[in-house]
Amino acid sequence: MEEPSFKDLLQLVAMNSGPLESAVELDRSSSLESAKFAAGADVLVKEGYGTFVEAFGQEVMPHVRLNAPVTKISYGASGVSVETATKERFKGRKVLVTVSTGVLASGKIAFEPALPADKREAIAGLPMGLLNKVILEFSTADVFPEDDGAALDNTWVLYGGDLGSREDDMAFVFRPMDTNTAIGFFGGDRAWELEKQPGRGKDAMTKLAVTAMSAMCKCDAGKALVKSRTTAWGSESWTHGAYSAALPGKSAMRGVLAKPVAHQVYFAGEACYNATYNGSFAAAYNSAIQASYTLLRCLKREDGGAPCK
Ligand SMILES: Cc1cc2nc3c(=O)[nH]c(=O)nc-3n(C[C@H](O)[C@H](O)[C@H](O)COP(=O)(O)OP(=O)(O)OC[C@H]3O[C@@H](n4cnc5c(N)ncnc54)[C@H](O)[C@@H]3O)c2cc1C
Structure with missing residues (x-):
């Protein structure tokens, strides 16, 4: 040939x-x-990736609720409230959102008040590929x-x-x-x-x-x-695609997506990390570490009577 x-x-x-x-x-x-x-x-x-994730997170597994889709996140002066499809409500000072941009774009989780315009632009600029x-x-x-x-x-x-x-x-x-x-x-x-x-x-x-x-x-x-x-x-209704892919000119939106809203709603997940590891487990892991530290620092400052930066 x-x-x-x-x-x-x-x-x-x-x-x-x-x-x-x-x-x-x-x-x-x-x-x-x-x-x-x-x-x-x-x-x-x-044994499959899920087995690895479960083993890695063994310590927190007792606190994890499976099959409990969040449908609403409210935030404001009285704190954060997270509501599930079964109408359970969890209250706290902060929330860390790690769902895919596919789920965020689908509107399955209602934010009250609505997420700011730059956050919505970031979600639209980082749609899910397949x-x-x-x-x-x-x-x-x-x-x-x-x-x-x-x-x-x-x-x-x-x-x-x-x-x-x-x-x-x-x-x-x-x-x-x-x-x-x-x-x-x-x-x-x-x-x-x-x-x-x-x-x-x-x-x-x-x-x-x-x-x-x-x-x-x-x-x-x-x-x-x-x-x-x-x-x-x-x-797959829990992801709406495989992983995020920045549209031309929208790579910087990953940083915008990662920014917390009102020091109350934090974001992590593969879409929130820089392009080096985009669409990968490494991006999800690194962004979660970053967001968790930012969130904890903020809690600490508030506990000490200082505002979050
Ligand atoms: C075919 C394929 C091949 C891949 N190959 C690789 C590879 O070789 N290497 C690599 O590093 N990565 C690879 N990836 C990508 C990797 O799997 C993802 O980047 C990673 O899983 C993203 O993690 P995440 O935590 O950001 O999001 P997810 O893994 O999507 O985690 C988000 C979680 O939120 C949950 N959730 C969704 N909606 C709700 C809701 N309403 N309420 C509560 N929870 C909700 C979901 O169930 C899910 O558990 C591949 C992906 C695919 C599809």
């Missing part, structure tokens, strides 16, 4: 720097953020492609398929943690299209990924497929 020219591969390269990285199309993605982003190899947790995974388990390692005889385990591999079409463009990570598993990725508009298909796109995503695997291994990967699982972060 004739080697494709760089021009033939441009669409795939664009796909990799846009939808498969920042989870949105390039024309809706801040180039400043792409330039600053610290890309690197992913560390996978065999990156979905299809995880394929195979009965044999024979289906995994090699590059000049070398295994591609844990390498980010782009698949272009029909180079004239973007419909089958995707990325893969093969044999993570030494398993006969392939993780396929769909990003941006293509991910939204697929997720809208029946079963939140499970069959469509699986079919595309198996076809790609078959083309790469020059074998019938479908025959060795044991099972597949797919994510559907776009229709």
Whole structure:
């Protein structure tokens, strides 16, 4: 087969720097953020990320209420009041909001008074992108492609398929943690299209990924497929997407989103951190540490009779 020219591969390269990285199309993605982003190899947790979060937060788990969506946050002279869907009310001096910009933009949480205009602009400037995974388990390692005889385990591999079409463009990570598993990725508009298909796109995503695997291994990967699982972060009501992606010119909005309102409503989460780690666990973690310290400092000052800065 004739080697494709760089021009033939441009669409795939664009796909990799846009939808498969920042989870949105390039024309809706801040180039400043792409330039600053610290890309690197992913560390996978065999038991699943939730297990890690639970273990990490073991100490606070007894105080965590699951399945209790907050519907209203009121703040003012009498303090902060947080109301849940079951009409439970929690009162305090401060609140730290860590929901995604997708949830904030959805209006599922009513703020009273409404959040200031700059905060609303920040939420609008940092919409959620979409990156979905299809995880394929195979009965044999024979289906995994090699590059000049070398295994591609844990390498980010782009698949272009029909180079004239973007419909089958995707990325893969093969044999993570030494398993006969392939993780396929769909990003941006293509991910939204697929997720809208029946079963939140499970069959469509699986079919595309198996076809790609078959083309790469020059074998019938479908025959060795044991099972597949797919994510559907776009229709996940707790996130409304995968992670935030700054619109062109809106990277600085991350700092605006992170600013507390009236020294009462604090914000943290991946969207609140700078572009180095945007859309990542590291961003969520760092912003939470920052916001928590700011909040605690403010409480301390108030306790000492001083205003918060
Ligand atoms: C396909 C995919 C691949 C990814 N790959 C990587 C990767 O390789 N490396 C990496 O570091 N990151 C990766 N990420 C991103 C990472 O998962 C996120 O950046 C991180 O989870 C964001 O954490 P967060 O705490 O800001 O938000 P979330 O994890 O969204 O936490 C917000 C919490 O708020 C809760 N919530 C929502 N609404 C309400 C409400 N009304 N009331 C109360 N609680 C509510 C949610 O249930 C959730 O628990 C990936 C994400 C996706 C989707």
